[in-house]
Amino acid sequence: MEFGFTTAAYVVAAVLFILSLGGLSGQESAKRAVWYGIVGMGLAVAATLIGPGAGLWWLSIPLIAAGGFIGYQLASKVEMTQMPELVAGMHALVGLAAVFVGFNAHFEIGNAAEALAAGGDAVKELGAFGKLIAKKSAVEINILLVELSLGVWIGAVTFTGSVIAYGKLSGKVTSSAEKLPGGHMLNAGAAAISVICLIWYLNTAAFLPLIILTIAALFIGYHLIMGIGGADMPVVVSMLNSYSGWAAAAIGFSLGNDLLIVVGALVGSSGAILSYIMCKAMNRSFVSVILGGFGGGSDGPAMEIDGEQIAIDADGVAAALDEADSVVIIPGYGMAVAQAQQNVAELTRRLRAKGKNVRFAIHPVAGRLPGHMNVLLAEAKVPYDIVLEMDEINDDFPETDVAIVIGSNDIVNPAAQEDPNSPIAGMPVLECWKAKQVFVSKRGQGTGYSGIENPLFFKENTRMFYGDAKQSLDTLLTMIQ
Known part of the structure; x- marks a missing residue:
């Protein structure tokens, strides 16, 4: 009964999120679209709290209340000029949440493996997610490890990238494009380390390769966004929005949460489409921007400007x-x-x-x-x-x-x-x-x-x-x- 209610609530919430995104495309419908999103998110949270596997109400309710209070305070006090960096900050939190959820899923997989080895009452004592893992085949576990790794990797890139974007937008970090010595080769090296760690993790399910993969991803997020100049920051904000969506979708696969998959895919795809549209409007290469300026720009001297600035009252x-x-x-x-x-x-x-x-x-x-x-x-x-x-x-x-x-x-x-x-x-x-x-x-x-x-x-x-x-x-x- 609970499962049926949760599924139905998730479907309604997904429809409301789609209506919200569609309404935001027009100025006159935007206000109504925001309310669709609010109602959809409220329904999704409520359905999750009372759905299968729910527990720890004494901890969940205070955390939700605290988060809501902080969000209300931020929304009430933030100036419109600070909205871009606030959005970047929200993306950073989504990325960090994806990393933590991925780490938790890793430990749940380990607990499930130990319980299966012990047998008997050990399996019965597992939580809802642990019991779900215990029923999976070896192939399904490997797929789960890939999903988990992708969620952690994208989340880590999103986190540090969003922190740097916040710094650039708020003036706390230079808005010029800056890279460490070695430039794009450092990004390529970190990406290669990530792939090696993924293979290592799939073969051992050890925590160490997952940690190294996370560190490499954190570096990539930092260095990519540092390499993008202020003129391209609107594209960066949209791109990070897309990353946060894909991180959520990947974690949704790991947790077996259909609504998280749908919402993550909506955010990821809409952010990617918006980034592409803006790159086209700026005559920028989408690939160049998301790779931190790789292959773009000119090294020649800027044109000299003649004349003077004449003031008027x-x-x-x-x-x-x-x-x-x-x-x-x-x-x-x-x-x-x-x-x-x-x-x-x-x-x-x-x-x-x-x-x-x-x-x-x-x-x-x-x-x-x-x-x-x-x-x-x-x-x-x-x-x-x-x-x-x-x-x-x-x-x-x-x-x-x-x-x-x-x-x-x-x-x-x-x-x-x-x-x-x-x-x-x-x-x-x-x-x-x-x-x-x-x-x-x-x-x-x-x-x-x-x-x-x-x-x-x-x-x-x-x-x-x-x-x-x-x-x-x-x-x-x-x-x-």
Whole structure:
């Protein structure tokens, strides 16, 4: 009876997770999709707690309550600008959980083997998972060891990779691509050690090869992500999301948990598809990015930039906007840092009230997380129909009177088209420099998160609107009524 209920609950939960993923593809359905996911996860946890093999309620309930409390506190206090690193942190926890579950499964297999050797009451004293293992054939045990090893390996890669991604996104680790002496050969060596340890483990079922395999995987995760530059971090976050899903699926096979397999496969496949889409949008090689930049980039010198950055004040920007008929606003991470989305929305409302055509241009990797800018604009109640993707609006820039760039760098960098030696060479960008006038809201003359110089700031039709984006827009709004 319990087994039937658990199976039915898992099926319903899986359907809810699929509906959740599908709903997240649209801005209007996203809120409902989140609730599908919440209900699905609640149902899955409840079904697992009362299903076959459940036990240790006195420990499970406090741990779930503690985890829920910590999650609530984080969600309540984290700023939208910190969401990318929070997501990376969550991926790290999933990876670490996969490692611990894999280790536990290893010990359960050992206990089952000892109980079978002892016979009698020893088998009866095994837990539900141990009894399940005791019924497996030698071939099935070997398959289980492979699944366990894969779960641990992927989980370890995900853990250290996500920790480094968190560090890069939060500014605690350099955003530039860095590798140890030996570069990709070290990754290849660690991968070879992992394969050798897997063979060793399958032949002995000893804990030592599993530990060495885990250490090699931890190194691979660290070194791979250290070798990826800041411009590719949105892809990295999505890629690590995929890794965490595959780790969960592998552990699901080890535990014989159908829902964990389904959910892991959903997360893994959707993350991989999103990573591929973003790589395509950035003209990046998917294989190059996931291998820490292997085979990508140019070693030649960057193109020299002529000219100077010319500043403009709020009066000048207000005058240009007053004369403009069409305006395109390009938001970036700087807008999120300054929490300027409400000011941007108010500027949009005032300009549209004057009869001006105002639209937003969103690059697929704007910010440091896919969809980051869309969420901020939705939070500020900017109408969905004027928020356009890069492919929808790029051809309109030559007919645009004013383009306003707020805290963006790489996604509006003409070096992607003009400099074959640029780290972002070939990456599709928003061609805002083709507008009649370009105003760039920026704190100072720095190169931004990825450390790449931007020729846009030196072009004749570009003016730099220096200062904190929120404060600059506050001043501008006093002049536009």
